[in-house]
Amino acid sequence: MSAAIRTTGLTKVYGDERALDSVDLHVEEGSVFGFLGPNGAGKTTTLHILAGLARPTSGSASVLGRDVATADNAVREQIGFLPDVPGFYEWMRAEEFLRFVGDLFGIARPVLDARVEMLLDVAGLGGVDTKIGGYSRGMKQRLGVAQALINAPRLLLLDEPTSALDPMGRKQVLDMLMSLRGHTTVFFSTHILADVERVCDTVAILDQGRVVAQAPIDELKARYGQQKVVVEVIGGADEFAEQVKRQSWAAAVSREGVDTIEITVTDMSAAQRQIPAMIAAAELGLSRMDAGEMGLEEVFVDLVSGGRS
CATH class of the missing domain: 3.40.50.300 (P-loop containing nucleotide triphosphate hydrolases)
Structure with missing residues (x-):
């Protein structure tokens, strides 16, 4: 064309x-x-x-x-x-x-x-x-x-x-x-x-x-976007976040609230299997676990802010 x-x-x-x-x-x-x-x-x-x-x-x-x-x-x-x-x-x-x-x-x-x-x-x-x-x-x-x-x-x-x-x-x-x-x-x-x-x-x-x-757009999100998991736990979020950081599939971990953790993952399948098991082993409560991909807005912010000090 x-x-x-x-x-x-x-x-x-x-x-x-x-x-x-x-x-x-x-x-x-x-x-x-x-x-x-x-x-x-x-x-x-x-x-x-x-x-x-x-x-x-x-x-x-x-x-x-x-x-x-x-x-x-x-x-x-x-x-x-x-x-x-x-x-x-x-x-x-x-x-x-x-x-x-x-x-x-x-x-x-x-x-x-x-x-x-x-x-x-x-x-x-x-x-x-x-x-x-x-x-x-x-x-x-x-x-x-x-x-x-x-x-x-x-x-x-x-x-x-x-x-x-x-x-x-x-x-x-x-x-x-x-x-x-x-x-x-x-x-x-x-x-x-x-x-x-x-x-x-x-x-x-x-x-x-x-x-x-x-x-x-789809290619841009696939190329630059990353998969993420949002987990909301009951009690012990700080300790759980530190434990997640040590996992090979966790590229980044951030806190989104008192009990909410956002995890950027490199292996979604492994994360979905292991996160519930880790929560159970730590005897914490699981209120929410959502998985998805970065949208265009997150790709945009990441690309634009990445070129600035």
Whole structure:
């Protein structure tokens, strides 16, 4: 499958600050790609370069097979873009604004009529007659997503599209993004990990201008994640934790409460067999024993914090 986005050694320097440091990305066409990172990691800088709003200091970036430095309007008209803080003509109403944007793209009137109606409905703004200046931030964000889709783009660039939305607004936007899978490439920048796990095929994690991981979500969790067991005992938790630390299958042991112990394990089968036996031998009570894998949030925190002192 061809790449909708490809960057090689992408670097951006502002004075003494290196906002991006040799970023390599590969985003397959038709995928929903999550671009994760803490605030200040360089996500918005990357999006601005991909959208043609900024030039890299070095390295290269291409969208839809064209270098962003030489891309013409024929390429740009196939891209939809939503910045982190979208701007509007606040004296307009939503329908007027979408028609205005559609006219800029030269969309034929019958097509534009149908598209405006559909997008307003999807954004939860159908029938809203209030001027944009009276919208909440969440309403403006949903209108911004609709605006980014007015030209039926092959590539949709979204910078924190759900950060200002309430749960219902987030659901509407995420449902819309999921419906685009296979038809439009979605490059979805965010720091909300639950949204990424829900809608994205593949994720890249950016920290301090560098990509620290890039893979399909399941592969990322399998590669970097670890299995863990949470045990809640009655009495003697300190002594039991020390005993667990001496086991070959216990990679790490931490206390999560007075009676709760979290164990990172290298051999889940051995841990599940031996922990109850150890508790019984110590004549302790077992209130709870849960086993599972690290989720994306724990992988993210581990990868990001691992590069910092």
